[in-house]
Amino acid sequence: MILFELVPFEFLRVVWWLLLGVLLIAFALTDGFDMGTGALLPFVARTDTERRVVINTIGPVWEGNQVWFILGGGAIFAAWPPLYAVSFSGFYLAMFLILVALILRPVGFKYRSKRDDPAWRNFWDWALFVGGALPALLFGVAVGNVLLGVPFHLTPDLMPIYEGGLFGKLFGLLRPFALLCGIVSLSMLIMHGAGWLVLKTTGEIQSRARAFGQTAALIVLAGYALAGLWLAFGISGYAFVTEPPHDGPSNPLLSEVTRSGSWLAAYALRPWIIIAPVMGFVGTFMARRALSTGGEVSPLLWSKMAIFGMISSVGLVMFPFILPSSTEPNSSLTVWDASSSHLTLFVMLVVGLIFLPIIMAYTAWVYRVLWGKVTPEDVEDPERHAY
Amino acid sequence: MEFGVVELSRLQFAATAMFHFLFVPLTLGLSVIVAIMETVYVMTDRPIWRQMTKFWGTLFGINFAIGVATGVTMEFQFGMNWAYYSHYVGDIFGAPLAIEGLMAFFLEATFVGLWFFGWEKLSKRQHLVVGWLVALGSNFSALWILIANGWMQFPVGAEFNPISMRMEMLNFFDVVFNPVAQAKFVHTVSAGYVTASVFVLGVSAWYLLRGRHVDLARRSIAVASAFGLASALSVVVLGDESGYSAGVNQKMKMAAIEAMWETEPAPASFTVFGWPDQQARETKWAIHVPYVMGIIGTRSLTQEIPGIYELEREAEARVRNGIIAYDLLMQMQDQRGTGVDPALVAQFREHGDDLGHALLLKRYLDDPRQATEAQIQQAAMDTVPTVWPIFWAFRIMAGLGFCFIATMAYFFWRASFRRMSFPRWSLRLGVIMIPAPWIAAEMGWIVAEYGRQPWTVAEVLPTALSVSHLSVAEVALTLCGFFLLYSALFVVEMGLMFKYIRKGPHEDVEYTRAWVERHEALLTAGAEVRK
Secondary structure, rough: OOHHHOHHHHHHHHHHHHHHHHHHHHHHHHHHHHHHHHHHHHHOOOOHHHHHHHHHHOOOOHHHHHHHHHHHHHHHHHHHHHHHHHHHHHHHHHHHHHHHHHHHHHHHHHHHHHOOHHHHHHHHHHHHHHHHHHHHHHHHHHHHHHHOOOOEEEEOOEEEEOOOOHHHHOOOOOOOOHHHHHHHHHHHHHHHHHHHHHHOOOHHHHHHHHHHHHHHHHHHHHHHHHHHHHHHHHHOOOEEEEEEOOOOOHHHHOEEEEEEEOOOHHHHHHHHHHHHHHHHHHHHHHHHHHHHHOOOOHHHHHHHHHHHHHHHHHHHHHHHHHEOOOHHHOOOOOOOOOOHHHHHHHHHHHHHHHHHHHHHHHHHHHHHOOOOOOOOOHHHOOOOOOO | OOOOOHHHHHHHHHHHHHHHHHHHHHHHHHHHHHHHHHHHHHHHOOOHHHHHHHHHHHHHHHHHHHHHHHHHHHHHHHHOOOHHHHHHHHHHHHHHHHHHHHHHHHHHHHHHHHHHHOOOOHHHHHHHHHHHHHHHHHHHHHHHHHHHHHHHHHOOEEEOOOOEEEEEEOOOHHOOOOOHHHHHHHHHHHHHHHHHHHHHHHHHHHHHOOOOOHHHHHHHHHHHHHHHHHHHHHHHHHHHHHHHHHHHHHHHHHHHOOOOOEEEEEOOOOOEEEEEEEOEEEEEEEEEEOOOHHHHHHHOOOOOHHHHHHHHHHHHHHHHHHHHHHHHHHHHHHHOOOOOHHHHHHHHHHHHHHHHHHHHHHHHHHHHHHHHHHHHHHHHOOOOHHHHHHHHHHHHHHHHHHHHHHHHHHHHHHHOOOOOOHHHHHHHHHHHHOOOHHHHHHHHHHHHHOOOOOOOEOOOEEHHHHHHOOOOOHHHHHHHHHHHHHHHHHHHHHHHHHHHHHHOOOHHHHHHHHHHHHHHHHHHHHHHHHO
């Protein structure tokens, strides 16, 4: 086990920071359209057959897509244990709400069409709406809070303590800027879901999806621009006073951090990262155009680019910060002091390099097999649908 | 018992884990049984086997959905409720969890959708491969979660790092090839196979009692009893293997299973029945079978198995040694900014193994160095878990294990050598047996996890120290939330299961023949389009 020392600790930390981004983006790109489709379900589909068409577009793939979220949780645990400990216990009730939403989803998919009672089906349709819309909103709120800094500190034994009372913690998350981020992420995933429905459906459902998608794209453009201005003029960033060694042991308390300047100062430091927000704006703009001009595949592709750009832009302006503390900045978690050990990062990288390509290959194969529209006739035929 | 954050968090974890574990064993076993049935269909082309595949597949799907849903909670609960645990051992424990996602969850989740939606889009053989990949994924998932769990029982391949204040991995292969983890994996997976076999057998027996779907039910019993017999034997034999590794690596758990207060001369006897009295520290009305325990626990006739008293005395010495380690750790913490004296590190290495025992004192006071004599005694006493639940859970589990062997052997014999004629009493017994494997599985969970107390990671990190900094109200709120949500899910799931079992397979032979023709026409048309 000397092999791992050939790969520098500092390099592994940066790679795992990148992989964290890759996992979050993969989750947003895949499960994102499931959540967007769920959020659109009661509105783009009015009759029972229409709703079953919509549900059956994501029916065969949502399960695999959701694993990106679960893997995200597992990877944070394995590669960034302090982040896993601080964020999930700190956002306790919000996490609980996300779990409830995500539990309702699989059950809703499976059970909705197993009984004929309209009240039963209607109940699960709204459960699927909540299961799609609520996490989409809360993930954005969480990102907004990370940018603002979160009220926690670490004891000398590195026990995370999150300040605030029972509901103070939950409602404390709903700060105006964080809510704006929530609206951006919800609209972003609705736009993405609309792109998916345009690809997978025809007729009425498709044209309704185009209309909703265009409105969502407009909200994304305005909201993302507003959030950028807010970050530039209204929110201060974080910076090291004394930077920890990049290959030192993971103890966030060993560095000194202060709130100063702006997150957007990163654009002056690393001008090339401007490409991320540009992708965000261009992707959203083009997705909207493609939705209105009748593209079948292009709206989904452009919205993928938009999501990639917007999520990357958050990570890139914050680097090397991962989770800053607003009440005791010295406790802030960064790439250099909140990772797993050298060996664990190396082992996990090897495992990831073996399995991620395999996963992508068979996922691509499954999507290829399932290529094509879902029509009302399919839903009538018990051999061609399952939900 | 006072309900603080620790107790409520434990209750929530136990409730959600045990609820999740109602669905996991059936998923593990049914995925394999359905794949076996589909294999027979592809090899023989007989429509009945496709009907069986589709019927049991539907029940598998209903069960799978809720298993996945409740599994999501498990992945995130460590961080939510056990933040200090997550920080303290995430460097080791997180890795198998992430690998589980990469290797297992993706495989089963990606292909399970295709299995249900892909009947017309895939050739017969492709569809079969997809089914086996789902089964493989489910079983891989059991492997990695039990490697993670095995490390909590027997933490190998890791060392405490005084600067980052946590356990860090020293050798990945030691963690993967942990003997406790390997024994637990085979034992648990076999238990899942038994669960599914008893389920398939019981439901089929019910059909036979009613004279419904006779062809399907008989063949299903043939598959389930053969698969179930092999698995039931493997559960007991490999359960014995986990008994052996518990004897070697988890002496306190072994002593609690046996309610053995005093060290007995080798080879120790096995207590078949008795009432463990924690207060008086004796087992009342005990009935012993000589030699058996010594052989299970040590695989020898000469080695002693230590009793609870002796282990408690050892623990007391370790608490005292742990206090020295804690003192050294605090000295190192003071030097953290400036660079730690290497002599101090060397000294810490000598006592560091017992640091966990000093942390037991944190329940009673902030600084273990100030502990009184009474508190040290109390900490040593805390290393003894409450004996009776472990004692009885083990006996119920093991007893049921032997019942499964007998039932499966009987049905296998009737299916193979008596032309699949089953007397009515045996069919009734098959129906009654349905809940038994679930009881056995939950009892097994209690032995393994309740028996690990007072530690989350054996002799490394006490449970009381592992929790998140939350308020009682927060945990109580989510506990109620989970209770309501899971109860509702349970009602819905049971309702659907009963509905689809009552409904029976929806195809008859004519339907299947027609479908096969349509499918072949579709495939040829597809092939021509591609040309």
